[in-house]
Amino acid sequence: MYENFWKQKGEETTVVTSSWQHISYFSDIKNVCWFLEPALMSAIMRLHKVVGNAVTEGRHIVVGTGSSQLYQAALYALSPHNASEPMNVVSAAPFYSSYPLMTDYLKSGLHKWAGDANEFNKQEPYIELVTSPNNPDGSTRQDVVKGDKGILIHDLAYYWPQYTPIVSPADYDIMLFTVSKSTGHAGTRIGWALVKDREIARKMTTFIEINTIGVSKDSQIRAAKILQAISNSCDHANQKDVETFFDYSYKLMAERWKELREAVNKTELFSLPDFPLETCAFSSRTFGQLPAFAWLKCEGNVDDCEEFLRKHKILTRGGKHFGASMKYVRVSMLSREKEFKLLTQRLPAIVS
Amino acid sequence: MYENFWKQKGEETTVVTSSWQHISYFSDIKNVCWFLEPALMSAIMRLHKVVGNAVTEGRHIVVGTGSSQLYQAALYALSPHNASEPMNVVSAAPFYSSYPLMTDYLKSGLHKWAGDANEFNKQEPYIELVTSPNNPDGSTRQDVVKGDKGILIHDLAYYWPQYTPIVSPADYDIMLFTVSKSTGHAGTRIGWALVKDREIARKMTTFIEINTIGVSKDSQIRAAKILQAISNSCDHANQKDVETFFDYSYKLMAERWKELREAVNKTELFSLPDFPLETCAFSSRTFGQLPAFAWLKCEGNVDDCEEFLRKHKILTRGGKHFGASMKYVRVSMLSREKEFKLLTQRLPAIVS
Incomplete structure (x- = not known):
């Protein structure tokens, strides 16, 4: 998911290794x-x-x-x-x-x-x-x-x-x-x-x-x-033209969580955890958690959320793998852009 | 031990990795x-x-x-x-x-x-x-x-x-x-x-x-x-100026084994295994094994060969670690040149 950030980086992060090194x-x-x-x-x-x-x-x-x-x-x-x-x-x-x-x-x-x-x-x-x-x-x-x-x-x-x-x-x-x-x-x-x-x-x-x-x-x-x-x-974060890795990745995570929450809010079928706002001592930003995984719950009568979503072409990992209820699934927030877009399109399109 | 060979090699074996690759x-x-x-x-x-x-x-x-x-x-x-x-x-x-x-x-x-x-x-x-x-x-x-x-x-x-x-x-x-x-x-x-x-x-x-x-x-x-x-x-081994890696490493091993056998033959305290001659289908050379380790035996009354050699500043690994008699030790043949020279000097200098 962070590939595009690293593509902007040039020689600073390129490693050159000769065959006689690190033997x-x-x-x-x-x-x-x-x-x-x-x-x-x-x-x-x-x-x-x-x-x-x-x-x-x-x-x-x-x-x-x-x-x-x-x-x-x-x-x-x-x-x-x-x-x-x-x-x-x-x-x-x-x-x-x-x-x-x-x-x-x-x-x-x-x-x-x-x-x-x-x-x-x-x-x-x-x-x-x-x-x-x-x-x-x-x-x-x-x-x-x-x-x-x-x-x-x-x-x-x-x-x-x-x-x-x-x-x-x-x-x-x-x-x-x-x-x-x-x-x-x-x-x-x-x-x-x-x-x-x-x-x-x-x-x-x-x-x-x-x-x-x-x-x-x-x-x-x-x-x-x-x-x-x-x-x-x-x-060097004070220099205007430098976007730090954590700025880049924070913005990406915040954007994805916004999109996912919007998608979930369009239906009554699912819910997501809420997180308290806290201030980050590193970035000085105040925000709630932006986890690498979404812990999605199927509301209502669906007992096996993984199976239910699979039928709608959304691959997730069911709650039982994590010692929890099958009403929950884990969804990756670090997938490639195209996959993530499909997720946010398919979720609200589901009719129970 | 093969470091010097790899130092002759130029760009052909140099790896350049950008930060966005292999993520x-x-x-x-x-x-x-x-x-x-x-x-x-x-x-x-x-x-x-x-x-x-x-x-x-x-x-x-x-x-x-x-x-x-x-x-x-x-x-x-x-x-x-x-x-x-x-x-x-x-x-x-x-x-x-x-x-x-x-x-x-x-x-x-x-x-x-x-x-x-x-x-x-x-x-x-x-x-x-x-x-x-x-x-x-x-x-x-x-x-x-x-x-x-x-x-x-x-x-x-x-x-x-x-x-x-x-x-x-x-x-x-x-x-x-x-x-x-x-x-x-x-x-x-x-x-x-x-x-x-x-x-x-x-x-x-x-x-x-x-x-x-x-x-x-x-x-x-x-x-x-x-x-x-x-x-x-x-x-490309037919080209005269190309020494293959296996030529280089074979010669090095053969030379080291020759030196070690000469050193061992100067005393009656030690012996080394003998290996039958066979013809290598790859190199067409006829030779006996040139192992990466020498399995050295203390002849005579020495029961703990590892301990005996340690007293003479030669570090080896004793036979008991390998499920064998303590009259044997394992000696690395892949050490750095300087270390190997010391071994071939110290062995024949030992007086029981």
Whole structure:
């Protein structure tokens, strides 16, 4: 969706790699995460400082092949390896549909998916995954389990100013980010974790070492260049002719949400969540969330919203995948322009 | 080790990537492996044809973040998901020390490491990993378990003409390769599997989808360019001024093995494996294996060869990591020139 922005960018973000460069497995053997490229580390720290969305001081950075790998690395690092029972992993419904899958696909003896955090009441250790803004419904989240045996992982993939007002720098023990959601470069498969505890960062590094022996250097170098270009544009934002990436992407998201809400309001069949207005400390704009996904509800008698929409040629992902009611579906707001237009045309044309 | 070769190469192998390219998760949605870049697929098929080391006809290609990820993907694809017991995974000792680790690090209920294939005699299903040439000892391998419930994975990372005579195109059900060993570009983290059965290729793809949602496109594009450059140089090998990559790397390996054998022969403390001479169908040269690792044995009374060498400032990996006797160590033959020289100086200087 952000492709047109990047097409305006010239040499500043072009990467040139000769065949003799970045050959080795190693990037910085003195770092806890020995396969993290120093250029990427600098770019990540600078961007968080510029945007003000996360504290990086006193944090170790672990790079991953997307934030999926980092989620699995965090589970590996946080689960005891000598326990008789696997560690419980929970998240408040509706939750990202891949979490149960990533937790359980290898039938691990280290951890197991234990479902909706709102319903977890065992007197056992647990890991609670807090996704904020949340995928699929865009809401701002806090941990919900009222236990004293919990460890938290914060998935902050969408905590960027095109999706949500940045109210303060996030300051948690383990925070996950990814370029696929921040800049749109999903194909690079680069994510990163900010980790307070050195030992946890070390164990996460060990997981990635066993899983893939590090992370593509080519993509790390490219991601570094793209993140630096974004920081540069923010630094020069006072120059009239420079539109920052976050200006561009915010306007795009705001426009799409306006169009979607207009389309939905033309019928009585559907509803969308409402979000409170807040002021973004980064952009100084006051706005409600503009999530990367719309959590659409079928009002009235429709019980299976996914099936209902499919009949009207709208492909979505049903609520049951996210631990929620089938009256809900998740709709992508980051699709290509043509697809998104079709969505806003087809929705109001539906007659129940 | 191959860095100097790549430094001679100019623009042919240089990759230029603009920020708007390769943004999406998807590469070819019609392919079983939907995240495989078509350019990499062509480059892989061409190189195998040029070298004659593997059959690609009727095979599906699955790309991975190094061959480690593909090994884990193959275990996931080959292990039944509803069995009461995890699948046995074996390999003949000495075996690559990471196999037990990669099989068991998540305490998976799907598969478990069952040790040396030579000693496996359970009447249960098993996966046998056949590494040929073998890591750590360089030997040519066949499967050894005499059972009828076995499935084979062939790890052919070192089946390239700088390490071993290519006698015929490998023609197995699941074959693993990696650029880190074929071209030396470990930092790209690109491996590939040639898979006969479509359903197994699909399940391997599912594993990588859950594990890392695909594989870095930037590295795939770069690997494609490097593999094509190697094929090009082989096609033009009749031109006098062109030294192919495999000529260069073969000469380097042959020279290093000559130096190492000379160093070892100066003392009676150590021995190295001998390899039979064979004629390489690719290069027409007749030679014995030139493995990427030397499997060095301490003769005489030394029981812990790793410890013994460490005292003499030579860092190696002891036999026990590979399921073998501690009288053996694995020594890298792919180190930097300076390190390798030190090895060949220090070995003969040791007095027991």
